[in-house]
Amino acid sequence: MKYKALLFLVFFIAGCASTTLKNQSGIDRKQLLLMPQSMVVNMANDGYRSALREAAKKNKLNVDSTHVNRVKRISNKLIANATYFKPESSQWPWEINVEDNDEVNAYCMPGGKIMVYSGLIRKLNATDDELAAVIGHEISHALREHGRERMSTAAVQQLGLLGFAAYISNSSNQNRANATMQAASLGATLFFVLPNSRTQEREADAIGLELAARSGFNPFAAVSLWGKMKKQDTKKPPEFLSSHPSDDNRIRELTDLAFKLKPIYESNRSR
Ligand SMILES: [Zn+2]
Numbered sequence: 066m067k068y069k070a071l072l073f074l075v076f077f078i079a080g081c082a083s084t085t086l087k088n089q090s091g092i093d094r095k096q097l098l099l100m101p102q103s104m105v106v107n108m109a110n111d112g113y114r115s116a117l118r119e120a121a122k123k124n125k126l127n128v129d130s131t132h133v134n135r136v137k138r139i140s141n142k143l144i145a146n147a148t149y150f151k152p153e154s155s156q157w158p159w160e161i162n163v164e165d166n167d168e169v170n171a172y173c174m175p176g177g178k179i180m181v182y183s184g185l186i187r188k189l190n191a192t193d194d195e196l197a198a199v200i201g202h203e204i205s206h207a208l209r210e211h212g213r214e215r216m217s218t219a220a221v222q223q224l225g226l227l228g229f230a231a232y233i234s235n236s237s238n239q240n241r242a243n244a245t246m247q248a249a250s251l252g253a254t255l256f257f258v259l260p261n262s263r264t265q266e267r268e269a270d271a272i273g274l275e276l277a278a279r280s281g282f283n284p285f286a287a288v289s290l291w292g293k294m295k296k297q298d299t300k301k302p303p304e305f306l307s308s309h310p311s312d313d314n315r316i317r318e319l320t321d322l323a324f325k326l327k328p329i330y331e332s333n334r335s336r
Pocket of ligand 1: 202206265266269304305
C-alpha cells in the first residue's frame with residue numbers, strides 16, 4: 066500500500082492549483098506543483114546568469130542598441146499587463162536581454178528572465194506585433210509556471226515507479242496480481258492527469274496572444290509570423306514551434322484566437 070499512500074500524498078497534499086487567474090482565453094487548468102517555486106526560480110536564475118556570461122564572453126550580448134531598445138519597449142508593455150493573469154508577477158525581478166545569435170528563437174525562464182535572439186528580428190524581419198506574439202508566448206510559459214509543472218511531473222513519475230518497484234518486490238502472488246492492476250490504473254492516472262507539452266504550448270499561445278492584445282498589439286500578427294516561420298528552413302525548431310502540431314491546425318487555432326481577442330486589442334491599441 067506504500068505507493069498508494071505516495072500517490073495520495075502527491076495529489077492531495079502537494080495539491081493541484083491553477084497558476085494564473087481566470088482570463089478571456091478560458092485557460093484555468095489545475096496543475097501539479099510539487100516543487101517549491103523558489104527552487105525552480107533559483108535554478109532558472111543560475112541558467113540565465115550562465116547564458117548571459119557565455120554571450121558576454123563572445124561579445125554577443127546586447128550588441129545592437131536598436132534591437133535592445135525595441136525588445137525592451139515591447140517586453141515592458143507585456144510585463145505591465147502580465148499582472149492581469151498573475152498579480153505576483155509585478156514583484157518579479159524581470160530581466161530582458163538580446164543575444165546576437167542567428168537562431169530564430171526567444172525564451173523566458175521561470176521568474177521572468179527574457180532572452181531574444183537577434184535572428185528572430187533579422188531573419189523574419191519581425192514587426193513589433195509579431196515580436197509581441199513570440200515574447201508574449203514565452204512570458205506565458207513563465208506565468209503558467211510550466212517549467213515547475215514539468216519538473217513536478219517528472220518527479221512523480223520517478224517516485225511512482227520507485228514506490229511500485231518496492232511494493233512488488235516484497236509481495237505475495239495475489240498481491241502481485243493486484244499490483245499489476247494498480248500499475249495499470251497508475252498509468253491511466255498519469256496519462257489523463259498530467260499534461261503533455263502540447264497542452265502547455267496551446268496554453269502559451271492562448272494566454273500569450275491575450276497578453277499581447279491587452280498590451281495593444283495586434284493578435285493577427287501570430288498568424289503572419291507563422292507564415293514567415295514556415296518559409297524558414299532552420300535546423301533546430303524555435304521554442305514556439307517545439308511540440309510540432311500540424312501547421313494547418315495551429316494556424317486555424319491562432320486565427321480563431323485572434324478573432325476572439327480582436328475587441329480586447331481594439332480597446333487597448335491606442336494606449
Ligand atoms: Zn512554447
